[in-house]
Amino acid sequence: MQKVWRWAAVVGLVLGVAACGRAGVGDKAILDPADGEWLTYGRTYDEQRFSPLRQIDAASVGKLGLAWYADFDTDRGQEATPLVRDGVLYTTTAWSKVYAFDAKTGKPLWKYDPNVPGEKGFNACCDVVNRGVAIWKGKVYVGTIDGRLIALDGTTGKVAWEVQTTDRERPYTITGAPRVIRGKVLIGNGGAEYGVRGYVSAYDAATGKLAWRFYTTPNAAGAADGAASDKVFREKAAATWSDGVWKESGGGGTVWDAITYDAVNDLVLIGVGNGNPWNHKLRSGGKGDNLFLSSIVALKPQTGEYVWHYQTTPGESWDYTATQHIMLADLKIAGRERRVVMQAPKNGFFYVLDAGTGQLISAGKYVPLDWATHVDPKTGRPVEAPFARYTNGGLSTQMTSALGGHNWQPMAFSPKTGLVYIPAQLNRGAYADPDSFTYTPGAWNTGVIRAAQGPHARPRFKPGGSDATGELIAWDPVTQTKRWSVAFPHQASSGVLATDGGLVFHSSQNHLVAYDAATGKALWRYDEGARAIAPPSTYVIDGEQYVAQMIGTGGAGGRDAPRTMGRLLVFKLGGTAKAPAYPATVVPPPLNLKLATASKGDADRGGALYANYCAMCHQAGGYHPNLARSPAILDPDGFRAIVQDGALKDRGMASFRRFFGPADTEDLRAFFLWQAAHPPVEPERAVAAHAQ
């Protein structure tokens, strides 16, 4: 009863801004969309990624076939959720490009390229990905890798307004999808590894005027920002920080993905990322919880004012972000109807919180993890294993890794089965204190040793992703137990879609699979020809149900599959379209080192430079060429042209001249030559044949 009443209040509240008719999507439409629409990132504000459509079900799914497809012009990671309104499908690709298609036929309607300078890709820790647009009242909104928020006319793709949401001189990026909430477009940013101060901003959806901003870490000068966050930092959050590198770096805490609106409690929930540096000892002298790192924070949508927070990993030291998918649901727990927030952040615990207060209801281990034994139900804090805090001088090889038990790939929830479907990953990460650390503006500043470096490095662990696997887990959030799961031999699988047809759609091992939502039985599988990481969405046009998914790997952890050109696949019952096969892949042969011009460099020094400047993109867990296999290292002049002169800058490989000179570059080359002569540093993987 109470619930109905609250909903009525909310609908009344938003009617004023939502009186816009069919032509526009307002808050009300997003609260209660027509069954066949997909109007916001997670379909509705609750972000359950559950569609009430049931034409495609267990009985009919066998007839699902390709209806149409579209090819794109980039082979970087594809993470967008296609949105659908009034027969138009909107999606984005890597490099923040926006596309509109006739959702029934696939006819291209318009495209928009924000022309992000290629060099800006340097600031994207985890590829130049983009997770999609927001649509509202005839406009389409996109965030760009270089930190802009752009409103486009939904019919023509022409720019309506554009704002720079970040300081372009600092290494901020945007990869997340904007959300429109009560007439404001909300957008966060990324860049925490490099050294930025995280925040979320709200802009007037009609004009682009900044309405409010909420910072997630304190002002280093102890001054007020004139922002919505000032009060809570003054009153309690600033006191959770101690002296350390954060004062130079900004402390991290970027809001790079989850922004969810709880219309019942009228709260915006943001997911906050890791610290900068990761290392708590360097960041904050090993002292304090460092609010609001690794937290879910609830804000008032009109003002950005703080309401509550829940910190998943106090004193974050492992890149355990809480930016992962935040979902809302009504669950019956201990005989009581509860409105809850659910999240499976990187740290491996599945959290169920009270949506009104942020209080912990329960936390269970959705993947095997050993860095903490459990979450204390009284304090809501994880009870850490003694070895986990490597900042005490040890070395920890713990589950989970910095790639997380679950990353950005969205989960889905079916109110019918009561299960949350988590695209989980099983991985172990290594962490050790560096002997010394200097904060270098704009460079990789995690303050953690993660991988073996150079000929004389301490022999330790396997590189990040090579022994990681994945699992699609059907999780019962009430009992915190696994109902069923499907394992596969890689992490970085796709996001998930659940439908009232009793199906769960998810991709792994190059196949889109429809599972029985109750049992996990695979009912249909389709060879997509390449790895997909993006979540599927579904919609109806003229009485026919479609399922759409972006194909193309990349992003964090997506390196262990060949890169292919981006593609959109759209399915319907009886579909007979055929997409052309991707080019064959080959494993590049080892280099002929006899061709190498001897390097005058020092491989050991090069290894240290590699860890600081190259590993995040070029090592396992990254997504760019394995340089120990690249012919580029055989030729000192060519290598220097790339690393010093920026010969490949338009493709995202910026010049490193501002960080080091030609002698260091030769040390790097020596390191790669040493690696090439001492295989396998990491197992080699197939690449597209044309990339040879």
Ligand code: HEC
């Ligand atoms: C932000 C990501 C990023 C970082 C960091 C990075 N690179 Fe690159 N690198 C790239 C991209 C993107 C390419 C081009 C890949 C392509 O076009 O397929 C590239 C290509 C290269 C190539 C050419 C390889 C080939 O086979 O074509 C070399 C050599 C190279 N990088 C060296 C380095 C070195 C040395 C460092 C560290 C000092 C480094 N890179 C750091 C992104 C990065």
